[in-house]
Amino acid sequence: QVQLVESGGGLVQAGGSLRLSCAASGRTFSRYVKGWFRQAPGKEREFVAAINWSGGPTYYANSVKGRFIISRDNAKNTVYLQMNSLKPEDTAVYYCAAKQMWTAVAVPPEYDYWGQGTQVTVTS
Numbered sequence: 001q002v003q004l005v006e007s008g009g010g011l012v013q014a015g016g017s018l019r020l021s022c023a024a025s026g027r028t029f030s031r032y033v034k035g036w037f038r039q040a041p042g043k044e045r046e047f048v049a050a051i052n053w054s055g056g057p058t059y060y061a062n063s064v065k066g067r068f069i070i071s072r073d074n075a076k077n078t079v080y081l082q083m084n085s086l087k088p089e090d091t092a093v094y095y096c097a098a099k100q101m102w103t104a105v106a107v108p109p110e111y112d113y114w115g116q117g118t119q120v121t122v123t124s
Contacts, residue, residue, distance in 0.1 A: 002026035003025045004022055004097070004113055005025070006022050006116065006117060008021050009094060010119075011121045012122055012123070013122070013124075014124050016122070017085075017086065018083045019080060019081070019082050020080065020081040020083065020094055024079075029113075030053060031100070032098040032113075033052055033099045033100065034050065034072055034097070035050040035098075035106075035111060036049045036050070036070060036079075036081045036094060037094070038090075038093065039093050046061065048081070049070040050105035051070045051071065051072055057102075059106070064090075067083065067085045067086075068083050069084075086120075088122045088123065089122075090120060092119075094118050094119075095115055095116075095117045096114075097113060097115070099112050099113075
C-alpha cells in the first residue's frame with residue numbers, strides 16, 4: 001500500500017517557522033517529483049512548491065518564494081518544507097503529493113499520490 005504521511009504542522013505566531021515532513025512508504029519515491037500544496041477553508045487547493053527527484057530544480061509559488069524552502073532526502077524517502085516568516089494567510093491544511101514527470105508541477109490533478117494533510121495555523 002502506497003502512503004504519503006505529512007507531519008510537523010501546528011500553531012505558530014506570525015513571523016515564526018515550521019518544518020513539514022512527508023514520509024513515503026509502500027514504494028520507492030526517489031525518482032518521483034514531490035510537491036506541496038495547501039488548502040484553506042472555502043478555497044481551492046493551491047500549489048506551494050515542487051522539487052524534482054534529484055533535488056533540483058525546484059519551483060515555488062510567488063506567495064511563498066523567499067520564505068519557504070523545499071528539500072528532499074531520498075535515502076529517507078522524505079521531502080521537507082521549511083516555512084519561515086509565516087503569515088496568517090499561510091494558514092491551511094498542507095498536503096504533499098508525488099508524480100513521475102517534471103511537467104505541470106503546479107497542477108493538482110497531475111499528481112498521482114497524495115497524503116492526508118497536516119494543519120498549519122498562523123496567528124497574528
